[in-house]
Amino acid sequence: MRLAWLFLALAIATEVVGLTVMKASSASCAYIGHAVMYASIALSYVFLARAVKTVPVGVAYAIWEGSGVALITLVSVFIFGHVLSGREVVGLSMAVLGILLVNAGKAHDDDIGEEAAP
Amino acid sequence: MTASGLSFAFAFMAGLLDVAANLASSKSDGFVKRGWGVLSILLVLAAFALLAEAVKGMELAIAYAVLGGTGIFGTAISGRLFFGEKLKPIGWVGLILVFGAVLVLHTA
Numbered sequence: 001m002r003l004a005w006l007f008l009a010l011a012i013a014t015e016v017v018g019l020t021v022m023k024a025s026s027a028s029c030a031y032i033g034h035a036v037m038y039a040s041i042a043l044s045y046v047f048l049a050r051a052v053k054t055v056p057v058g059v060a061y062a063i064w065e066g067s068g069v070a071l072i073t074l075v076s077v078f079i080f081g082h083v084l085s086g087r088e089v090v091g092l093s094m095a096v097l098g099i100l101l102v103n104a105g106k107a108h109d110d111d112i113g114e115e116a117a118p
Numbered sequence: 119m120t121a122s123g124l125s126f127a128f129a130f131m132a133g134l135l136d137v138a139a140n141l142a143s144s145k146s147d148g149f150v151k152r153g154w155g156v157l158s159i160l161l162v163l164a165a166f167a168l169l170a171e172a173v174k175g176m177e178l179a180i181a182y183a184v185l186g187g188t189g190i191f192g193t194a195i196s197g198r199l200f201f202g203e204k205l206k207p208i209g210w211v212g213l214i215l216v217f218g219a220v221l222v223l224h225t226a
Contacts, residue, residue, distance in 0.1 A: 076179035091222035098215030105209015
């Protein structure tokens with residue numbers, strides 16, 4: 001179980017790193033940045049697939065997507081110097097909360113499904 | 119930086135591809151069916167290619183939130199329509215929040 005959470009953390013980290021590199025290189029149209037992003041996204045997907053073998057799918061996706069939005073917001077603000085407007089803060093907060101709630105609405109079904117399995 | 123219409127459209131279409139990728143992933147039964155598994159990875163990469171276009175005209179955090187919000191909304195609706203997946207009331211509240219978030223970010 002601890003290993004599964006490690007895989008989930010790695011899935012989140014590789015995606016955030018990939019997107020950061022892509023954004024950093026987007027101004028100069030460097031294809032290396034895009035290649036790094038594609039490799040990172042594919043790797044993130046593999047880590048996520050490993051994580052969901054033990055972590056419930058709904059819970060894993062909620063954490064992956066919710067923390068992805070939150071972390072990329074932090075990257076946007078502190079690395080790329082984006083000053084968030086009030087509306088943007090509201091929108092991003094709604095997105096993170098909404099993503100968590102949608103998957104919370106699914107996760108219980110996943111749990112029931114697991115219990116129902118013989 | 120205000121999101122331009124074109125960049126927002128790219129982020130939104132990236133979200134739709136993310137929905138398709140999630141559906142293909144479900145069909146692959148945890149990548150046991152490799153054809154569907156490969157398709158889902160290709161769709162995810164295509165989604166992020168569109169995201170790369172979107173960030174040329176809007177901030178990364180905004181573009182990613184639009185992709186994520188559209189993806190989660192579309193996947194939940196599609197899951198219900200195609201696979202009969204039930205969503206608890208708290209999930210519907212989440213969908214309303216996600217939909218609202220995309221609208222707020224679009225007009226930010």
